[in-house]
Amino acid sequence: MDKVLTLDSINPNMIKIEYAVRGPIVERALQIEKELRNGDKKSFSEVVKCNIGDCHATGQKFITFVRQVTALATFPHLLEDKSFPEDTKSKAKDLLAACSGSSVGSYSHSLGLEVVRRDVSKYIHQRDGIESNWENIFLACGATEAVKMLLEMISTTGRDSERAGVMIPIPQYPLYSATNSEYNNFQINYYLDESDNWSLSADELKRALMSVKGQCIPKAIVIINPGNPTGQVLPQKCMEDIIKFAVDNRLMLIADEVYQQNVYQPDKYPWASFKKVLFNMGPSYSGKLELASLMSCSKGYMGECGYRGGYCELLNFDPAVQAQLYKALSARLCPPLMGQVALDAIVNPPRPGEPSYSLFVKERDDVLSALKDKADITYSALNSMPNMSCNPVQGAMYAFPRIHLPPKAIQEAKRRGEAPDFFYCLQLLEEKGICVVPGSGFGQQEGTYHFRTTILPSIEKMKYVMKQIEEFHISFMKKYS
Amino acid sequence: MDKVLTLDSINPNMIKIEYAVRGPIVERALQIEKELRNGDKKSFSEVVKCNIGDCHATGQKFITFVRQVTALATFPHLLEDKSFPEDTKSKAKDLLAACSGSSVGSYSHSLGLEVVRRDVSKYIHQRDGIESNWENIFLACGATEAVKMLLEMISTTGRDSERAGVMIPIPQYPLYSATNSEYNNFQINYYLDESDNWSLSADELKRALMSVKGQCIPKAIVIINPGNPTGQVLPQKCMEDIIKFAVDNRLMLIADEVYQQNVYQPDKYPWASFKKVLFNMGPSYSGKLELASLMSCSKGYMGECGYRGGYCELLNFDPAVQAQLYKALSARLCPPLMGQVALDAIVNPPRPGEPSYSLFVKERDDVLSALKDKADITYSALNSMPNMSCNPVQGAMYAFPRIHLPPKAIQEAKRRGEAPDFFYCLQLLEEKGICVVPGSGFGQQEGTYHFRTTILPSIEKMKYVMKQIEEFHISFMKKYS
Numbered sequence: 001m002d003k004v005l006t007l008d009s010i011n012p013n014m015i016k017i018e019y020a021v022r023g024p025i026v027e028r029a030l031q032i033e034k035e036l037r038n039g040d041k042k043s044f045s046e047v048v049k050c051n052i053g054d055c056h057a058t059g060q061k062f063i064t065f066v067r068q069v070t071a072l073a074t075f076p077h078l079l080e081d082k083s084f085p086e087d088t089k090s091k092a093k094d095l096l097a098a099c100s101g102s103s104v105g106s107y108s109h110s111l112g113l114e115v116v117r118r119d120v121s122k123y124i125h126q127r128d129g130i131e132s133n134w135e136n137i138f139l140a141c142g143a144t145e146a147v148k149m150l151l152e153m154i155s156t157t158g159r160d161s162e163r164a165g166v167m168i169p170i171p172q173y174p175l176y177s178a179t180n181s182e183y184n185n186f187q188i189n190y191y192l193d194e195s196d197n198w199s200l201s202a203d204e205l206k207r208a209l210m211s212v213k214g215q216c217i218p219k220a221i222v223i224i225n226p227g228n229p230t231g232q233v234l235p236q237k238c239m240e241d242i243i244k245f246a247v248d249n250r251l252m253l254i255a256d257e258v259y260q261q262n263v264y265q266p267d268k269y270p271w272a273s274f275k276k277v278l279f280n281m282g283p284s285y286s287g288k289l290e291l292a293s294l295m296s297c298s299k300g301y302m303g304e305c306g307y308r309g310g311y312c313e314l315l316n317f318d319p320a321v322q323a324q325l326y327k328a329l330s331a332r333l334c335p336p337l338m339g340q341v342a343l344d345a346i347v348n349p350p351r352p353g354e355p356s357y358s359l360f361v362k363e364r365d366d367v368l369s370a371l372k373d374k375a376d377i378t379y380s381a382l383n384s385m386p387n388m389s390c391n392p393v394q395g396a397m398y399a400f401p402r403i404h405l406p407p408k409a410i411q412e413a414k415r416r417g418e419a420p421d422f423f424y425c426l427q428l429l430e431e432k433g434i435c436v437v438p439g440s441g442f443g444q445q446e447g448t449y450h451f452r453t454t455i456l457p458s459i460e461k462m463k464y465v466m467k468q469i470e471e472f473h474i475s476f477m478k479k480y481s
Numbered sequence: 482m483d484k485v486l487t488l489d490s491i492n493p494n495m496i497k498i499e500y501a502v503r504g505p506i507v508e509r510a511l512q513i514e515k516e517l518r519n520g521d522k523k524s525f526s527e528v529v530k531c532n533i534g535d536c537h538a539t540g541q542k543f544i545t546f547v548r549q550v551t552a553l554a555t556f557p558h559l560l561e562d563k564s565f566p567e568d569t570k571s572k573a574k575d576l577l578a579a580c581s582g583s584s585v586g587s588y589s590h591s592l593g594l595e596v597v598r599r600d601v602s603k604y605i606h607q608r609d610g611i612e613s614n615w616e617n618i619f620l621a622c623g624a625t626e627a628v629k630m631l632l633e634m635i636s637t638t639g640r641d642s643e644r645a646g647v648m649i650p651i652p653q654y655p656l657y658s659a660t661n662s663e664y665n666n667f668q669i670n671y672y673l674d675e676s677d678n679w680s681l682s683a684d685e686l687k688r689a690l691m692s693v694k695g696q697c698i699p700k701a702i703v704i705i706n707p708g709n710p711t712g713q714v715l716p717q718k719c720m721e722d723i724i725k726f727a728v729d730n731r732l733m734l735i736a737d738e739v740y741q742q743n744v745y746q747p748d749k750y751p752w753a754s755f756k757k758v759l760f761n762m763g764p765s766y767s768g769k770l771e772l773a774s775l776m777s778c779s780k781g782y783m784g785e786c787g788y789r790g791g792y793c794e795l796l797n798f799d800p801a802v803q804a805q806l807y808k809a810l811s812a813r814l815c816p817p818l819m820g821q822v823a824l825d826a827i828v829n830p831p832r833p834g835e836p837s838y839s840l841f842v843k844e845r846d847d848v849l850s851a852l853k854d855k856a857d858i859t860y861s862a863l864n865s866m867p868n869m870s871c872n873p874v875q876g877a878m879y880a881f882p883r884i885h886l887p888p889k890a891i892q893e894a895k896r897r898g899e900a901p902d903f904f905y906c907l908q909l910l911e912e913k914g915i916c917v918v919p920g921s922g923f924g925q926q927e928g929t930y931h932f933r934t935t936i937l938p939s940i941e942k943m944k945y946v947m948k949q950i951e952e953f954h955i956s957f958m959k960k961y962s
Contacts, residue, residue, distance in 0.1 A: 101539060
């Protein structure tokens with residue numbers, strides 16, 4: 001008998017979703033790992049996963065302060081344990097006092113614990129030097145949930161020309177294209193300029209918007225800064241142009257700023273929040289732009305992906321719209337409490353003089369300085385390979401090199417029914433056990449080919465990865481030249 | 482200047498969402514709590530929140546085993562701590578070994594850690610005596626996320642008569658109506674029979690389905706068992722009728738079984754899973770029904786709402802559809818790791834002979850026996866009040882008494898522009914500090930009025946709540962008679 005639910009009867013938007021970071025290449029990587037465990041002989045002994053910004057998975061250690069606070073909140077008997085520093089205890093006590101029934105097992109307010117929202121607003125205030133109202137901040141199950149809610153909120157039930165247009169960068173983090181598919185938004189691609197270090201110009205934004213005239217109702221523009229998968233840090237001038245463009249064209253700006261702590265050459269390429277740049281432009285802009293800024297526990301120096309902690313700060317939203325968003329969030333009850341606790345430990349870390357301070361600073365700086373080194377190693381190694389070019393990794397956790405594929409490789413990929421860069425990445429995985437994501441999963445200029453690799457494995461492992469890629473790359477190029 | 486996003490330009494389905502459990506009465510309760518803290522004089526000294534199934538918020542203690550395992554997984558240095566029992570350590574070690582990089586800070590597979598999915602399948606196998614395939618189980622951010630994904634998956638982008646019809650009980654848990662609004666599903670109400678202990682008949686299901694003929698494409702039926710807000714446990718015969726109805730009418734069955742451990746008179750009103758009843762009906766049914774069964778960390782004896790742990794078991798789904806659902810889940814990366822760890826501790830608790838066993842059993846049984854007592858207390862107290870009637874609380878955590886409101890009270894409510902039971906509940910809150918949810922938030926037969934109260938506060942507190950309700954109820958009835 002036929003099923004009730006078939007591909008013909010389920011939500012077609014769900015079928016349209018694509019999420020390359022966890023696509024078929026990753027599935028194959030998991031398979032190969034099983035084959036290796038089963039004793040299969042290969043020319044490599046392990047799969048190195050450079051496909052996902054999953055810091056701890058590649059050996060990065062947790063920040064002791066974050067884990068001590070969350071352990072204390074989990075099991076308050078430990079408040080009697082002398083091996084936990086006093087500042088971790090006082091933070092855990094404050095957070096527990098804010099939980100209903102003093103338990104992280106209770107629901108919080110659907111927007112998150114008030115104390116955490118207040119600590120987030122203080123963090124933003126300190127970061128930007130601009131007031132932040134805690135009531136404009138909501139906590140989420142990772143920044144991901146906030147992105148999904150925002151893109152769902154602006155979607156329309158209309159079809160075709162009534163659909164909400166959302167401008168996204170190409171290349172982009174595929175959560176955005178996936179979520180636009182999910183909510184039937186009209187995706188408007190604007191292209192980052194690879195020849196200018198993945199920057200973008202107001203002209204390109206205008207071109208993109210003009211190209212879809214009449215096809216949708218443009219409502220939002222997404223900017224990822226520092227860039228994912230592209231690793232650039234946007235110059236202030238470029239951000240001002242974006243803000244002017246958004247205001248002039250009546251677009252909400254979704255600022256994905258989850259990599260704000262991953263900035264490797266702050267003197268040369270300083271990062272600033274969109275909020276700060278906006279306020280520097282004066283009240284004719286700062287009072288206008290509807291801005292949603294996202295941050296997460298999953299990236300930065302802490303890399304606590306599993307906690308699913310994140311926040312979104314809203315600016316200049318119509319209070320009635322904000323109330324609708326907040327109401328919609330209430331039906332899912334609340335974000336995970338442990339994610340909220342971890343977020344609080346991150347936005348309100350130990351201060352000078354507190355017992356956890358020196359260890360915290362050491363652990364944080366160790367992670368960030370290793371990331372900086374790996375950014376350099378990756379950039380240099382990739383650029384030293386023939387038919388490969390890569391922009392500097394100024395921020396985030398990724399390099400996005402361009403592979404100049406020979407026509408024969410492209411033909412072979414076509415013969416196999418695969419995108420050329422998919423073909424390249426799959427061969428790299430099969431031959432060397434290195435798992436990266438093809439550029440086609442993020443989008444790229446027609447006729448160009450890339451892949452994204454994280455810079456997360458240890459320095460030694462990252463050197464190994466680069467060596468494996470180089471060996472593969474040279475033999476691949478030879479084979480198809 | 483006008484905002485980009487206004488009530489006219491955002492997603493109208495989001496505006497339609499209603500979620501009474503956290504609606505205006507709860508907002509007012511929070512306000513009153515602030516007033517009390519500010520020293521305002523009232524005839525009561527505290528607000529007792531009986532509006533939400535939030536166990537720990539009302540003083541229920543956590544299960545030590547669950548918290549020890551999650552604390553160890555959070556901060557593995559504690560594995561050296563002699564005060565943690567060996568079985569909590571070995572479980573934490575097993576779970577950490579399953580995490581990438583041995584850290585709960587890494588992402589898991591988007592469907593959850595394989596070891597937890599396997600432990601869930603063993604739990605189901607043991608519960609029902611029927612095989613369970615771990616690959617048909619996905620973990621979620623509470624059962625809530627699973628419900629949302631299922632109802633999104635069956636939604637169509639069509640309008641009007643092409644919309645997906647979803648049958649839900651009235652009264653219902655408002656997540657269902659909220660999610661149907663969110664995804665533009667056509668809600669088909671079937672009524673539980675208050676005069677027959679909130680049971681339901683196949684005739685009522687047929688009536689409901691016939692009444693919407695041509696208005697939508699019916700695709701699913703939601704059953705909540707034990708019932709929320711109604712507290713009944715469905716008899717096996719009734720479940721068989723539902724299964725036959727679903728198969729005959731080609732409906733997927735969403736079985737909300739999150740209260741499966743909250744069954745207070747198992748001899749008289751035993752609970753069985755829909756899966757078990759289905760398999761008892763033989764292969765002509767068990768091979769046909771597309772069944773999704775939900776479970777959560779938030780209820781039962783553990784009440785760990787804040788962890789946002791939950792699972793869904795799928796049965797008889799078209800593999801292609803299941804693959805689409807699983808793909809869609811991958812874009813949100815993964816459920817919270819701590820929720821997964823807590824879920825594992827719950828589905829695979831200490832066994833006889835293990836060091837944590839006796840404390841675990843004592844803590845579990847203390848919670849469940851207190852809940853049973855409170856179910857009795859609440860039932861008796863409510864039925865002793867004039868113009869109030871309540872079915873026995875056989876399961877879950879709620880009583881849903883009917884209030885026989887006099888016409889003058891109904892007139893007064895109309896004058897205020899409030900639903901009559903909303904008016905009653907608001908007055909109860911203002912005069913006595915007791916926060917319950919009006920029946921209109923859950924749905925009820927036209928012309929009947931109810932409220933939902935949890936049975937979660939301590940026995941002593943629950944007696945106080947009943948006394949407050951009684952005093953209020955008698956004076957309210959007098960005033961409007």
